[in-house]
Each structure stands twice: as structure tokens, then as C-alpha cells.
């Protein structure tokens with residue numbers, strides 16, 4: 208049964224459409240895989256088995272009636288717990304979104320409506336199997352900040368899967384689902400995709416509706432996709448992309464046929480290699496894999512061009528000012544009044560109830576971010592931090608504008624390291640923040656980017672090789688180039 212789940216989304220959807228594979232059979236395979244593996248891996252917070260089987264049967268019935276099936280017919284998909292699925296718990300892995308603040312995610316806030324991206328997946332006949340684990344409210348790079356339990360990397364269970372969408376990456380990497388949705392604010396799709404050896408794509412800011420996504424930093428948040436292969440990512444992104452009047456930041460632009468982009472040649476494509484992304488912190492074995500993937504693009508006819516993005520060095524500081532500032536404001540809605548947890552004692556004032564609720568509901572990293580964000584926005588410091596960070600963001604964006612006059616895509620490592628050990632960085636927030644050094648600039652500039660597997664490298668202390676990802680970054684709205692280049696890398700390695 209598991210073998211089914213190692214196949215790609217496009218292939219499975221066409222088998223389901225032909226009746227060669229049943230959507231129900233596929234869903235059962237996914238649920239069985241979760242039942243047998245996820246006790247160890249911790250990728251899922253909740254599993255909606257009955258709803259998934261009912262949806263799968265509806266897809267099979269539709270086929271029997273001779274109706275045309277959607278592009279993701281019967282394909283099992285996991286949804287990051289920050290994205291609302293109507294009627295299912297949604298906690299964003301925070302106890303503040305549970306009824307009693309306890310350890311059971313099944314007691315989570317029940318989503319009263321559906322995210323647009325999820326509604327579009329359903330309309331494409333995908334089958335939603337469960338909600339995946341993440342760093343609390345998407346803050347983190349290892350999924351160790353989950354308010355419930357950490358997720359383990361299936362390639363080595365002593366190691367982290369990356370984050371914050373670690374559960375979604377593991378669901379696909381461990382063949383428990385074929386696809387999953389994640390959200391990426393500063394790297395939360397690309398970095399875990401890289402560390403788990405799957406494809407992860409973050410679209411241009413505004414390409415996918417954020418309606419129904421629990422907000423972290425609204426000027427950066429984007430929903431995107433994890434898939435075993437580039438074509439599956441292209442298909443699924445094509446399903447969720449497109450204008451949505453319910454999200455004011457969503458942009459009305461045509462969504463091209465990205466599955467076709469995966470077949471195109473890279474001949475003539477100008478691939479920029481920014482020296483700043485190959486600096487000291489990059490593990491030599493990671494660097495070697497990434498350079499080999501870039502060389503493979505060259506062999507396929509792409510022109511490899513060394514470039515420089517000097518403002519890269521501002522990205523970590525800029526991101527951690529802007530993202531925390533926005534988070535401190537977005538997270539004020541978790542106050543014990545409208546949803547989730549409320550902690551109060553008789554005679555409490557409203558303010559004391561807020562304090563008790565937030566004190567009990569949020570974990571340490573979320574509190575750290577709220578404190579940082581409130582500080583950088585406070586009067587007297589606003590100009591020194593927040594405004595300067597806004598200016599630095601503009602400088603970073605202009606760097607990209609300039610290099611994209613000379614190249615079509617950029618190629619970099621997705622993560623400077625392979626997956627690190629559980630617990631290795633939890634005591635040192637700064638070392639955790641540095642895990643995002645390669646993914647943050649594209650986020651700050653609102654650009655689309657993909658991570659595609661490019662082999663494996665031994666971790667610094669020795670041990671079995673672990674996945675490495677190549678990050679490709681394109682100008683705004685040019686996701687097609689990402690799919691073309693990523694598919695070429697994939698072909699060259701297979």
C-alpha cells in the first residue's frame with residue numbers, strides 16, 4: 208500500500224481519474240501510513256480520518272458517474288495547522304488556541320470557516336487527511352517550538368525536520384501524504400523542504416490568498432506547497448494560486464500552466480550565483496552539492512553568472528525587527544475574549560484575565576517575539592529600529608531588482624547546514640535565527656522561491672548523508688522559471 212504514496216501527485220491524480228486507483232484506496236494508504244509511522248515522527252497534530260474517507264468516496268462516486276475530476280483527484284494532502292479547514296481543529300501549534308491550554312491538539316479551536324487555499328484544493332478533488340505540526344504560530348526553524356510535541360526528521364529521528372512547517376515537510380518526506388500545504392514568512396516552507404529532501408515552493412507575495420491563514424507577519428506571510436517532485440508542486444500551486452477578493456493583498460494576475468514549465472529547457476536561462484550565499488557559515492559538504500546542481504544547470508545549457516547581493520548581510524536583522532513588530536500586533540487578538548483559551552480567577556480585571564491567558568497560552572519563543580516586537584515599535588525606538596528596518600528592506604529589494612536585470616533566476620543553498628540535532632539550538636535563539644539566513648532575503652523582497660533536493664551530504668560530526676536543497680529565486684510573478692530550473696535539476700540527478 209505504501210508504495211502508492213511514493214508516486215507523484217500528477218501521476219496519482221490521473222490514475223484516479225482513469226479508475227486505475229481508487230481515491231478511497233489512496234486515502235486508506237495515507238491513513239495507514241500515518242497510523243504506523245507518525246507515532247514516532249510527530250508530523251500530524253490531528254487526523255480527520257472520517258472526513259477524508261467520505262471525501263475520497265465522493266471523488267470515486269463522481270468518477271463512476273462519469274463526471275470530470277479535478278487536477279488533484281484523490282491525492283492525499285496534509286494542511287499546516289495555521290491554515291483553517293472548516294470543522295477541524297486549528298491551533299497553529301499554540302496552546303492559546305486550545306480550550307483548556309492542555310496538551311491535546313484535538314481540543315483545539317474549531318475552525319468556523321475554510322481558508323481559500325483549502326477550498327480550492329477541495330474543488331480540485333484533493334483529499335485533506337489531517338493538520339500538520341509546526342513551530343508555535345510559525346515562529347521557529349525546527350518545529351521544536353510546537354506547543355505540543357516536536358516533529359522528527361524521517362532521515363534521522365535524532366534530528367529536526369526544519370520549520371516552521373516541519374510537519375508538512377515530514378508528511379511528504381515520510382510518504383504519509385503526497386502533498387502538503389505550508390506557510391512561509393521567512394523560509395518556513397523552503398528550509399524544512401531542504402532538510403527533509405522534498406520540493407517546497409513559496410510563491411510571489413500576493414499570488415496565493417492568505418484568507419484563513421492564522422497571521423504571523425502579514426507583509427511576509429505566504430501559503431505554498433510541499434511535494435515529492437517539482438511537477439506535483441507546480442500542479443498544486445496552480446490550484447491554490449489566483450485572485451481572491453477575501454484577501455486584500457491578493458493580486459489579480461493570470462496563473463500560467465506551471466506543469467508545462469517543468470518540461471521546458473533551461474537552454475539560454477541565465478542563472479545568477481550570489482557570492483554572499485556561499486560565505487563561511489555554509490557547510491562545505493552542502494556547498495559542494497549546491498555547486499554540483501548549478502553545474503548541472505550549466506550542462507543543460509543555462510549560463511551561470513557570478514553576481515553579488517551586498518545587502519544580504521542586513522536580512523536577518525531586518526527580518527527579525529519587521530516580523531516581530533508585525534507579530535506583536537497580529538497576536539494581540541489572542542486575548543481570551545474571542546477564541547481559544549481563557550484563564551481567569553474570580554474578581555480578575557479584564558487586564559489580569561488577558562495577562563493570565565497570554566502568560567499560560569504562549570510558549571517562550573512567542574513571548575520573546577512579542578516583547579521584541581513591542582520594543583521595536585515603542586515610542587522613542589520606532590525610528591531607530593522599525594523605520595530603519597523598513598529602509599533596509601527597500602535596499603534588499605533593490606539589490607534583487609538590479610541583479611534581475613542581468614539574470615533570470617538566482618541559485619543558492621536553501622539552508623547553510625543539513626538538519627541539525629534536536630535540542631542543539633534551542634538554548635540559543637540567535638543560532639536558530641541564522642538557520643534562515645539564505646531564505647529571508649527573498650521573503651523580504653516578496654519574491655517567489657523554491658527548494659529542490661540536490662543530493663545528500665554528511666553532517667559535520669559524521670554519520671549517514673542527509674538531504675541538501677538548492678534554492679532558486681525568481682523575479683516577482685516568474686514562478687514558471689523556478690519550475691523549469693528545478694525540474695531540470697531533478698532530471699539531472701535522477
Ligand code: GLN
Pocket residue numbers: 345346347348370371390391392393394395396423530643
Ligand atoms: N524561521 C523564521 C522565524 O522563525 C521563519 C518562520 C516562517 O517562515 N514562518 O521567524
